[in-house]
Amino acid sequence: MLKNNPLWYKNAIFYEVHLRSFCDSNGDGKGDLPGLTTKLDYLKELGVDCIWLLPMFPSPLNDDGYDIADYDNIHPDYGTVEDFKTLVAEAHARGMRIVADLVLNHTSDQHAWFVESRKSKDNPYRDYYVWSDTDQKYTDARIIFVDTEPSNWTLDEATGEYYWHRFYASQPDLNYDNPEVADKMIDILKYWMDMGIDGFRADAVPYLFEREGTNCENLPETHAYLKRVRRVLDQDYPGTILLGEANQWPWDLRPYFGGDEADLTAPGDEFHMAFHFPVMPRIYKALKLGDTTDILDIMDRTPSIPDNCQWCVFLRNHDEVTLEMVTEEDRQLMWKLYAPEDRMRLNLGIRRRLAPLLDNDRRKIEVANAILFSLPGAPIVYYGDEIGMGDNIWLFDRNGVRTPMQWTAEPGTGFSSAEPWAPVIDDDTYGYQKINVAAQQADPESLFHTMKHFIATRKAHPILGWGRCDFLRVENKAVLAYLRRTGEGQMLIVCNLSDQPQEVTLSLPEFRGVTPQDVLTGQAHNIISDEYTLSLGAYQYYWFDLSGTT
């Protein structure tokens, strides 16, 4: 059973599941809830603490379920509400938690509210959405899906007015200035929370309100509403969390945690967690250039957050590698380095998976994960990245990074007995015949076992979840070095991000006399004097325990 630890998320390992691609239990070619339930033991074996489920609600799937047509039910492809309850119970029985996606900002245009809303200007649901007789309002708001959407307004021929949408035109934005909308979304949250889930990953939260003369992101009204959502969780569902998806700069993310900027012991009162978007592309950039400058820079500019909050760090997810939080120059550079073919690019990002991005180079994949699992924050693993799955850039939108999970070398990859909803990866390098869970479970040297080892080692060292982080200034820019520390101990992380062997000298006077022990290999290293010189092979990494020191 689940232990009653309200701060469980501080040191949890998250795993993101795309239901449609994970496991098909009924032979229709689409993954479903009962299928996922049969794979809980696998996730437990990997060391997962909390599963984040992408949207599972009835939807025309124009945006893969982020276009919700009915918030109270499960998409028939995925099963039933009963199946969902079973999944939650079975996960809890194994000590794992479930976080669902909460899409507050918009619905599908097929949602009954919008169907009504667009019928006439005086329909009682008209005001559930944002309508205007001109498309010249809120012109400072950027367009997010730049490849497909020419405007954030779409003309609705029937009534001659425009409706507002930050994503696809088939995803009209809800009008949070209407108190009925604000209340109803809280009812929806309660409906799912009452089924015993452990929280929500809240989608696209910066955009809830619109105000003229602003970029319509991160508005005070938005924060006020999110604080209200948080109060509901705190009052009625203690121990559950809100994980915010706000693709913003760290200083703009800080208010999403709430609390008191001057006193970190004052509890955050908005999101428990938020994704750290900007560090992710900088890890890839550093790996390509063998230069850690940008990682240090963004971490330096990342504000401290309340003690009861946590960052969520990730290397990949179900979207493109977003390049929104980089300069225009860096975006061009990243595209050049990582998306040489046009088709690899999407909106302001790159639609590729982790292993192909890192040239399927095991050393690069490992060092990237060594960083992921030791940076401040709770790490998220995207399904399939634990075995190094490939992608298919030729599929629609972001489907190329959402292909069926590769369980076995059998046709259908053990994912489904029927023709899978999307083609499985079957190229020479990443094909399911070669890259699959069964093969990697059987091979102690596989990436799966390395990932499992990272996770187990991280869990054995709670400093990595709880500790503060001090980056060391080193002359050798190819080497990233940081100390993680709590009152109980200290760890030193050292990673070589270049393809050449490197030597680095660290100034560690406070650890003079300590014998660092690499907790990943168990190997003891030379005793530290004031300066500590280390040699690292290409992409080599260490997680040193410096505990027991005075």
Ligand code: NOJ
């Ligand atoms: C963010 C989600 O991650 C993405 O997949 C989706 O398209 C947009 N929000 C809109 O809901």
